[in-house]
Amino acid sequence: MTRPRLQDRIEAARLQREAHGRRRVRRVVARRDGVGCEVDGRWLIDFCGNDYLGLGQHFAVVDALQDAAARHGASGVASHLVSGHHAAHEALEQELAQWLGYERALLFNSGFAANLAVVQAMLGDGDVCVQDRLNHASLVDAARLAGCRLRRYPHGDVEGAIRQLRGHPEGAAMIATDGVFSMDGDIAPLRTLALVARAQHATLYVDDAHGVGVLGPEGRGSVAAARLDATQVPLQLATLGKALGGHGAAVLGDAAHIQHLEETARPYIYTTAMPPALAAASLAAVRLARREQWRRDKLQESIAHFRAGAQQRGLPLMPSDTPIQPLLCGDDRSATAMAAMLEERGFWVAAIRPPTVPEGGARLRITLGTGHDRLQIDALLHVLDQARDRAAAPRPAAEPA
Ligand SMILES: Cc1ncc(COP(=O)(O)O)c(C=O)c1O
Numbered sequence: 001m002t003r004p005r006l007q008d009r010i011e012a013a014r015l016q017r018e019a020h021g022r023r024r025v026r027r028v029v030a031r032r033d034g035v036g037c038e039v040d041g042r043w044l045i046d047f048c049g050n051d052y053l054g055l056g057q058h059f060a061v062v063d064a065l066q067d068a069a070a071r072h073g074a075s076g077v078a079s080h081l082v083s084g085h086h087a088a089h090e091a092l093e094q095e096l097a098q099w100l101g102y103e104r105a106l107l108f109n110s111g112f113a114a115n116l117a118v119v120q121a122m123l124g125d126g127d128v129c130v131q132d133r134l135n136h137a138s139l140v141d142a143a144r145l146a147g148c149r150l151r152r153y154p155h156g157d158v159e160g161a162i163r164q165l166r167g168h169p170e171g172a173a174m175i176a177t178d179g180v181f182s183m184d185g186d187i188a189p190l191r192t193l194a195l196v197a198r199a200q201h202a203t204l205y206v207d208d209a210h211g212v213g214v215l216g217p218e219g220r221g222s223v224a225a226a227r228l229d230a231t232q233v234p235l236q237l238a239t240l241g242k243a244l245g246g247h248g249a250a251v252l253g254d255a256a257h258i259q260h261l262e263e264t265a266r267p268y269i270y271t272t273a274m275p276p277a278l279a280a281a282s283l284a285a286v287r288l289a290r291r292e293q294w295r296r297d298k299l300q301e302s303i304a305h306f307r308a309g310a311q312q313r314g315l316p317l318m319p320s321d322t323p324i325q326p327l328l329c330g331d332d333r334s335a336t337a338m339a340a341m342l343e344e345r346g347f348w349v350a351a352i353r354p355p356t357v358p359e360g361g362a363r364l365r366i367t368l369g370t371g372h373d374r375l376q377i378d379a380l381l382h383v384l385d386q387a388r389d390r391a392a393a394p395r396p397a398a399e400p401a
Pocket of ligand 1: 109110113136138159180207210240241248376
């Protein structure tokens, strides 16, 4: 029998990752206080998290979590369709639907699961899912799992999307796109995509994981910022684990779409509901996000300040008006070396390498939040400038043996 041994395959893959400098290691955070955190006994300023509005540690959010946990316990108990659907879930779904302008919302344990659910429940054999090439991995996997055809167009290329749709005139069609691209920070051309979807009888699905809370009036996200609504974008994803400082996600749509998901989507049906205490925390966070415009204003000021400082120093930032401000490094080793230098100086910035980004697109993914102040941003710019120069400096010749 010549069956390959899984152990050999795993070992070969590990060696290959090591040879390419692509090992991925977790770091242990011992403590958090605002944007500060303790890692390996050192205090770092976190410039890579997604708690853009600083709500994750807000006293009202934590208070809601503690209060609901004391009353309802720590468990989700069962799936929503068995006995797990709690009044706290119901209240959060209603608040999200009302905020984002949809008939209904449906909660999921993660954005990843929600994306799998939407594409799998809506499309199947003979259908087509047309996606931006830089979409989040969960959308790509969702189309693969759904068994439909997955067709990808070059980043932001609406003509490419039209070509793909015209090439597949039979079967149902969906255009799925990130609203804000998670590793690039730029925003999808949503208005044009909505026109294309209408002309091609396709459903537009916007994954607004990084836009909700941050962009648009009342923080309603990239769809509202583009002056679109539920008629043009029938399905939308909002995540609770980023700007809303919690955990989980919700899909928004009209009653018919949501009922279909609720009754047929496997990642919805066959999983335990999120603990009601998490839903209560997110409800408090949504109310704060809606009400406290100053958080978005401060974030926008920080983004403008950071970009102006980077431009003055000639740092190669990618074009982005959102809290995600990537600095292109090109090769993996420069990205990891710069991240290590930043850490030495007290800043935590993630080096993002392929396959998360395309080959040659390694970068520092710098994220800004309401919790960062000007001094911290100026200090980061100063250290980025030095790290860039050090990473670019020729390495000293090896000592003769
Ligand atoms: C664009 C996008 N969609 C979906 C997800 C998945 O969301 P979650 O972290 O809630 O699983 C992410 C998170 O990284 C994301 O960036």
